[in-house]
Amino acid sequence: MVNNLEQGFFGIGIQNGKTPENLGVLWRSAQNLGASFIFTIGNRYAKQACDTHKATGAMPYFHYENFEDFYNNLPKGAQLVGVEKNDQAEQLETFTHPRRCVYLLGAEDHGLSKLAQEKSHFLVQFKSELSLNVSIAGSIVMYDRQAKLNFE
Numbered sequence: 100m101v102n103n104l105e106q107g108f109f110g111i112g113i114q115n116g117k118t119p120e121n122l123g124v125l126w127r128s129a130q131n132l133g134a135s136f137i138f139t140i141g142n143r144y145a146k147q148a149c150d151t152h153k154a155t156g157a158m159p160y161f162h163y164e165n166f167e168d169f170y171n172n173l174p175k176g177a178q179l180v181g182v183e184k185n186d187q188a189e190q191l192e193t194f195t196h197p198r199r200c201v202y203l204l205g206a207e208d209h210g211l212s213k214l215a216q217e218k219s220h221f222l223v224q225f226k227s228e229l230s231l232n233v234s235i236a237g238s239i240v241m242y243d244r245q246a247k248l249n250f251e
Contacts, residue, residue, distance in 0.1 A: 111129050112169075114215055121232065128241060178220040179218060180202045182236060183211045185222065204236055
């Protein structure tokens with residue numbers, strides 16, 4: 100059960116995702132790992148066959164035409180955490196998750212846009228030789244958040 104008086108929330112989404120299946124898997128993980136909402140930037144997807152837990156009816160889904168539209172509508176007080184494999188990114192293993200944040204993932208082939216990386220309050224990455232499927236990467240980030248915040 101969600102305690103609406105508890106401080107903190109997070110949302111997670113994909114910028115220019117490649118396939119609708121990635122969103123469906125991320126949506127299911129988001130529901131299981133405590134996300135408040137999910138979103139897409141650029142590409143829009145309908146209900147997913149892989150959504151066996153009916154996450155589409157359990158949490159809000161937002162769509163933004165472009166990054167500027169998304170950024171201008173970030174929830175008040177939320178910090179943007181970009182998930183991107185680059186030299187400036189902090190390691191997820193030692194990252195302290197903000198209580199109120201929005202995680203943004205890029206497609207496997209292009210990653211986050213340059214603008215998204217510049218506007219992110221934080222960039223995080225985790226140890227992986229090659230890039231991972233976006234839904235798997237998002238699930239790892241959400242699991243890390245849940246594991247760390249549950250012990251505070």
